[in-house]
Amino acid sequence: MALRPVVITGIGVICAAGRDPEEFWARLTAGESGITAVADERFAAFEARYAGQVPTEWIDDQLPDTDRGLDRTARLALVAARQAVAMAGVADVPGERFGLVLGKCQATPAADGGYQPMHATGDVVAARLGMRGPRILVSTACAAGGNAVGLAKDKILTGEADVVLAGGVDPLLFGTYAGFAGLQALSSGPCAPYSRSDGLNLGEGAAFLVVEPLDRALARGAVPLAEVAGYGLSADAYHATAPDPTGRGGVSAMRRALADAGLAAEDVDYVNGHGTGTPANDAMEKKVMRAVFGERAASVPTSSIKSFIGHTLGAAGAVEAVASVLALRTATAPPTIGFTDEAIAASTLDFVPNAAREMPMTVVVSNNYAFGGNNAALVLRTPGPLREHTGLPERDVVVTGLGPVTGLGTGIAEVTSAIAAGQASAGPPSLDGRTFAPRSLWRHMNNLSRMAIAASRLAWEDAGLKLSRAASDAVGVMFATAAGSVESTDGFDESVLANPNKPAVLSFSNVVLNATGGAVCQTLGLRGPTTTICNGGASASIALDCAVETIRAGKAEVVLVVAADEAPEPGGALDGVTPYDRDSAPAPKASAAVALVVESAEHAAARGATPYARVVTTRHAGAGDDGERGLVERNLSGLPADIDLVIGSATGARHDADEAAAVLDGLPSSPLTASTGLTGDCGSATGALNLALAALAIRDGVVTAIPGLENPHTGGVESYVAKPVLPGAVRRALVLTAAPGSVRGGVVLGAV
Amino acid sequence: MESPIAQPAGAVHGDILEARVALRYTTLAEEYGAIRERAAVLDLSGARIIEIGGADAVDFAQRVLARDVEYLTAERCMTSLVLDADGRVVDQVVVWGRETGMLLESSVGGGARLLEHLTGLAGDGVEITDRSAELTLFGLEGPYSWGVVGRLIDGELAALPFESVVDTEWDGVPIVFARTGFTGEYGYKVLLPRTEAQRLWDAAVAEAVPAGQEALELAMLEVRQPLVHREAGAADILEMGANWLVDITKEDFVGRDAVLAAFAGPEGMRTVGFTTSADAPAAGTPVTVDGERIGEVVHAVHSVGLDAALGLIRVPADLAAAGLRLTVGDAEVTTLTSPYVTPKSWSTPII
Amino acid sequence: MTIDELRATAAARRETCARIKRMIVSRLDLPIEPEWITDDQPLFGRGLELDSLDVLELYVAIEAEFGVALYDSDMSVFGSVSRLAGHVDPALTLAETSA
The missing domain is CATH 3.40.47.10 (Thiolase/Chalcone synthase)
Known part of the structure; x- marks a missing residue:
């Protein structure tokens, strides 16, 4: 018998493609990129100068005065967190039953030139939103955001929380930019995942999803947006920065996620890829698609949100989960932009090039592949009716x-x-x-x-x-x-x-x-x-x-x-x-x-x-x-x-x-x-x-x-x-x- | 050691130590071309496959191998020298990690000597088993050998990380597959039951060109992969330039003291590559400067890639450098930097 | 060339090779003596077992030590220490051939 169904009842996002879910989705479906040239003079040191930046007004316009003095990471997070909580209508959850799982990749600079403790951003969000339940800062690099949604589901299943806010955040930081440039991972233009594949762009942003049990959501009259059907994690055990070229880590995460969801590869309608645009990642992902979907691979649409907003590191998995929820809600696959006609002709898989596509959609998989070889896959599906379920097995x-x-x-x-x-x-x-x-x-x-x-x-x-x-x-x-x-x-x-x-x-x-x-x-x-x-x-x-x-x-x-x-x-x-x-x-x-x-x-x-x-x-x-x-x-x-x-x-x-x-x-x-x-x-x-x-x-x-x-x-x-x-x-x-x-x-x- | 493969007519055979091998199937140029430009299949059945087992297998392997295998898992392989107590090379082996114990792949023809050496050192708790009667080995090398792996066995195996090992199957036959080679091109090896060798060979030659030992040894020389039966003998590993196949930081192994003593002592002879437009000189041909003998030829052959002779000379350390003009026999030679031929694989991606 | 001229030519190359070996050992924190590395051994895969991260470090180190920017060169410059020596030290006369 299945475990208790857990659903998403609220989403929030702020990134280069939009200051809220509505604008975000409008830009995605219109194929409008949010990647721009970086104006900050310090970045003139690099040949690669495109990034998915968030205009500061977008952030501060959505914050009360009292929050505007906080650091950028906290501000980005609060904007998206409040959007999600407001949409879900969960402001009145008792504090001890309200949890937070936040994904963040970069340490947040402190005023004194050092770094804040990693969990400080989570504490700021929890304090503002009255969360006193389980609180986790997950930092699996680029997979943190997606990982957070999975962990949030676990906190519901163990009964430790009734509502969990799961998400990710990361700002654009100069030092990180220099690091990726040093690894020669950046594209010198706007990135083109799955097509030109000559490097990534960094981005910044935050996204949150409110996760709660289906039975609780329905009982309080909330509208479930999507079900968190399952998630899977794996380790490449291969190299600190390069992905395992065989793709077996990515394959493993997807298969584990599908098994957790009680689904099979043939049930998947659309895959939201990791799609950074680096040659190593893009080649590996193609292998993963072929390995998981076999002959069907070319007919499973897969697209990269990073083609619009760059790689938002700790936020990426959460932003992409939000995009996946919207894809399910609107039965529309967002495109991968940046494809030339030659690239479209040369593709061996369906990357939904340039134009969004309406299609029947019940099951979406969202994949994230991180430095350190950590892989995360999340399976979301359209919510169903209440069903019989068991609790998590009691195992010694x-x-x-x-x-x-x-x-x-x-x-x-x-x-x-x-x-x-x-x-x-x-x-x-x-x-x-x-x-x-x-x-x-x-x-x-x-x-x-x-x-x-x-x-x-x-x-x-x-x-x-x-x-x-x-x-x-x-x-x-x-x-x-x-x-x-x-x-x-x-x-x-x-x-x-x-x-x-x-x-x-x-x-x-x-x-x-x-x-x-x-x-x-x-x-x-x-x-x-x-x-x-x-x-x-x-x-x-x-x-x-x-x-x-x-x-x-x-x-x-x-x-x-x-x-x-x-x-x-x-x-x-x-x-x-x-x-x-x-x-x-x-x-x-x-x-x-x-x-x-x-x-x-x-x-x-x-x-x-x-x-x-x-x-x-x-x-x-x-x-x-x-x-x-x-x-x-x-x-x-x-x-x-x-x-x-x-x-x-x-x-x-x-x-x-x-x-x-x-x-x-x-x-x-x-x-x-x-x-x-x-x-x-x-x-x-x-x-x-x-x-x-x-x-x-x-x-x-x-x-x-x-x-x-x-x-x-x-x-x-x-x-x-x-x-x-x-x-x-x-x-x-x-x-x-x-x-x-x-x-x-x-x-x-x-x-x- | 005899090959389990039916030998095609016209193949030229020879002996490398204890192994009877095909030196050439057609022409050196064609077979070398396959290795360096396309994909070649290699009959490596002249190598012995020796299993190290028993409760003390890992400790024993650590003792007899010059490189570190303490944490070698069943999905990795590596190359190491086996030395005697005087620090001389007994053989160069590829060590295949297994769930328990490990397999040692000898050099072609070098297995008997290796087996004797290992058996002599093994105590209780170590079982040395020669598996060559049941298992044999093929290789696939070349800038497009990954394509052959895909067509012949499985596309996913082609992208295996270097020195990875996978237990898999071909046409219902259990095989052990590794990404490892000799020539600097993409290389793969297949360990399989001897009884199935002919079947796999027949399937492989439909996709790749069989290359004999001559072409293989030439390609190995071009990237300074040691050819033990030509370069070792009385030389120590420093003279051979084979340091990199010995882990000097490993605490204890047979031959370590001798190697350390040689390293600490005065620099003796060293090896350097050379080329000449004259014919390839024979091993032992003197190297002279102003008529004075300073060293000798280790080994030389005609290199198809250079369209000239290519070989190794052993000379005093202070003359073992590239960019020198010396005299070998009657001919003028120039010393070279390695690799003497750049593998095409270095600039060919696996797709 | 006389034997002394040969020794001098060889010494120039050996000196550059020694500098490169010291740089590699120090920059990549290898637990071996620099002289243990041979001029002709492979640096990737087998050999010194350098990987892609090591190469990026070495590009920077080579530029700092020798003032030569090798970033866009093909991988064959790292074919061996001796090969690298030819690329970083223009004073060395090379008799190398590659197919």
Whole structure:
């Protein structure tokens, strides 16, 4: 039986082809390009000077005065978000039941010349629109927008939210432009996807879709615009920037999406392609069409919206999803513009050249292929009537392998000894003493990727996994990072400042947040569903959530959850860092990567594995106006209370008190501990490390302590774990993750 | 080693070490032309296929191979030298990753020596099995060989990344297919059951021109792919210029110490390519400057691509450079930069 | 040519080749000694296993080190270190032939 139908009830878009859905669709159906020459003088440095720019008036005319001081990314997002919410008529959804999944590829510049946390844009939108439910920042490069719609559907299916706003945003940024120019990926004129195919144009924009259950939409009298029938993800595991020339990654994503939708290739009426216009992408997409549709390929129309607006990076998948919804609504396939008569004559597939075409349309597939080899396919169909459905299967999911790469040690054996001895980190993690990957791949990897690859390899070995090639092809990778590679970002930014025509291309390929996730897939040969989560310290628990949902939905049996972050400078000293203590110094940032192997209990049992623990439940809450303590309390409510150990997210900084107060109040008999006093603040990796430490406590009885805790903000020392030993076994542990002011996560692990 | 293929009339045969091979089917010019301009099919049945299995297969392979195979998966292959303890070349092999263990493809004719070397080093936990009685190997090379792969087997295989391996089938026959070659042109190999070899060969020659070892070795020389049976012998890998088939950063393998010692020691002889309008000199012909002998010819042949003789000489390192005029035997020669012939594939896209 | 003239000619080429090797190792962060790379070995695929990203880096490095812009050249300039030397150092007399 099928799962609960989920539909789209509102859309919003702002991009070079239009300031709202109506204008957008009018320009698309009229074949009018939005790509123009870039007037900004800085861009005169490049030979390629066309882009899909949004006139600033289009943005600010749609914003209240109070929003006009925000950065461009936030402004673009708010415009499209409000359009979608208004169309759907969901302004009155209770905050805790209203979620947000935002795709964004580029880091947003901060006023001080640095970068805001990736999730800041999502927080601005959530605050303005009153969303306090699940909140995810997904950053799978050019596939983020489409990926967001799929994840939004998952949040509905798990019952965590009643309405989710899914979308993507990215502005046109000079540094990114220089990077693509350095890769020689840009066309010197307006791009011509599928015809001239001599390069891409960049673009900017935002698009959102309101996603909710069909039954809820109909009950409140809303008009479903399209059904999110299914989605599929895959990894090329091939190269950081070039797509797998065989197209098998793209084929895999499409086939998985169709399987998720319960549909077959012959049901597809129209394909909205990725269509960037680069020779590598366009050639690969043609292969994908032929592989999926076989002899029918030439009669399945496929077109590229990027021919109108350029490549809007994180927004692209969402803009294209909006176009796909409009295509279904109007039974019209938008064209690919830029075709000459010769190009039309030479085409072997139907690219809907230059003129929109009315045609019967019930099923549309929208494809996105990203840097790092991440592929996403979304299947949308015309909404049907209510139908019988089941919930997501309840499947037991277990943790079977741990791979920490931290200052405390590399590998679970070293970390276990350090924890048991109450030792603190002596410096950055060491990768000496063995290899973790083929040398030819290792040398291309930056520090963040090397740590993540090492962590993944160690977790794999700890789990005792021996999978065939075919089974490895189905292993998923959920990558979590707060800030990505500081090394590559800094290196790239410096090179652009020095000479925008000579950017460091190796660094650029590592600047996208999903690069390290892609590197893990490439090195370990894993091609299953994959995504990248960038929600600060809460990223690891959100990534674990994605892994659990993927396994419950039967899309994978084994998923690697990998979190990695690096310190901008060599870490400071850890003495004086005592989480939850009034006198604590804030934990300095530190580099680490931690991977967990997450598996269906059946798969683990069948191969004789000894799991550490099972995932009992996870829960996330988005910030509202009830402060940090309120956020923690909301996160804790609804989680089981019989907890033997709580590992908190405390970092010796100001939110320790809020977390301690909420935990001691809600779980008065559960001892509370934290790890950052021993390791420093490892960003997303702290969350993953805490998950690993919880699993370790449950199976092996090893408990992390806070040595030197004397003066806690709340409660007495006896409420905390001051020595690495507990009176009884840990049967259930709660791990708290935090991106303060944004999202908090809670994961309960239990004995198997 | 004998070919499983019925040999066409007029083919000229010869021996390369232990293998009886077709040196030429028709003419060198035609077969070389197929390799460099269109597509050629190669009978590589003179190569032995040796399986390394057992619980310690990967560790053993790491020990005997000069390059790193620790993470070689079933969808990758790579080329490596196998050295003896003195750092001399035993053979050059293509390593095919498998689900468990791996397959070593010897050079044509070099299999017996390789097998002996491997068996001598294998301990418990390692099984060395010569699979050559059941498996044989063909190659397809040329700037349009990808088209042949498409017509003969499957269009998707043509675009496989370099050194990828796929388990697939041809006409109901299970085959292992790889994108790898010898000549710098697009190259593919098919490992298949010996019993099916004639059938596949017959289908292949309808699409591509059979090329013998002469044309193949010429094309290999032109892009400095080592020909072990002509270039190795007593020379060490530095003298051969085969460094790139050895991973000096790999911690431990047979021959490593000898190679490191040679690298750390004084620069000895080195190899450089040359051309001359005179006839190709024989191996061993002295290289002289002002009448003084400084080195000798390793190997030389007539190059169809250059329409001149092409060969390798071994000379002192301080004279092993392109752009020099030397005397070989009685003839004047000029030393060259590699590749001596630019593969057409480098400027031909796969469509 | 006398043997000394030959040695001098060879030395000029070997010096340029050595510079190129040092540049490659440093720019691409290779874990080997520059002299381990031979003048005639392939740089792509097999050989040094450089890929398309490496080539883009090398274009920039070659321009910085040698002042020669090779961006629009065909791939054969990267056929070997020795071949590259001929393209970046006009002082080298080449006796190369390509078909």
